[in-house]
Amino acid sequence: MSFFMSDAIESPGAPAQGSPYSLIIMLVMFGLIFYFMILRPQQKRAKDHKKLMDSIGKGDEVMTTGGLIGRVAKVADTGIITISLNDTTEVMIKRDFVAAVLPKGTMKAL
Numbered sequence: 001m002s003f004f005m006s007d008a009i010e011s012p013g014a015p016a017q018g019s020p021y022s023l024i025i026m027l028v029m030f031g032l033i034f035y036f037m038i039l040r041p042q043q044k045r046a047k048d049h050k051k052l053m054d055s056i057g058k059g060d061e062v063m064t065t066g067g068l069i070g071r072v073a074k075v076a077d078t079g080i081i082t083i084s085l086n087d088t089t090e091v092m093i094k095r096d097f098v099a100a101v102l103p104k105g106t107m108k109a110l
Contacts, residue, residue, distance in 0.1 A: 053095050056081065061102040064093060071107060 056062065060072045062083065068091065070083035079095045 052101060053098065056095060056098060056101065061104065061106050062098045063100045063102055065097050065099045069102065069107060069110070 056072060056075060058072055058075055061069070062072060063069050064083070068083065068085060070085040070091065072081055073084040073090060074082040075095075076082075080092055081095050081098070083091050083093060085091060
C-alpha cells in the first residue's frame with residue numbers, strides 16, 4: 001500500500017489543469033441542454049393549455065382532469081365553469097381543471 005502513496009507524493013510537477021474556458025463552455029452547453037430539453041417544452045405546454053382555457057365556451061364538450069365528460073353550460077368571468085354531465089346533473093369546476101376540449105358529438109357516441 002505504501003508504494004501507491006510514494007508514487008503520488010513523489011510525482012514531479014503540478015497536476016495538469018484544463019483551460020478555464022473549457023469549464024465555461026461546458027457549463028454553457030449544460031445550460032442550453034437544460035433549456036431545450038426541460039424549460040422550453042414546459043413553457044410551450046403551459047402556453048397551449050392557456051390557449052385551450054381561453055377558448056372554452058358554452059356548448060363545448062370537455063373532459064376534466066378527474067375524468068368527467070360533459071357539456072359546458074355556463075362560463076363565468078371568475079374562472080368557474082358549469083358542466084352539464086346529463087340532463088339533471090351539473091357540476092361547477094375551475095376552468096383550469098379542464099384537460100381537453102372534445103369534438104362535437106362525443107357525448108352522444110358514448
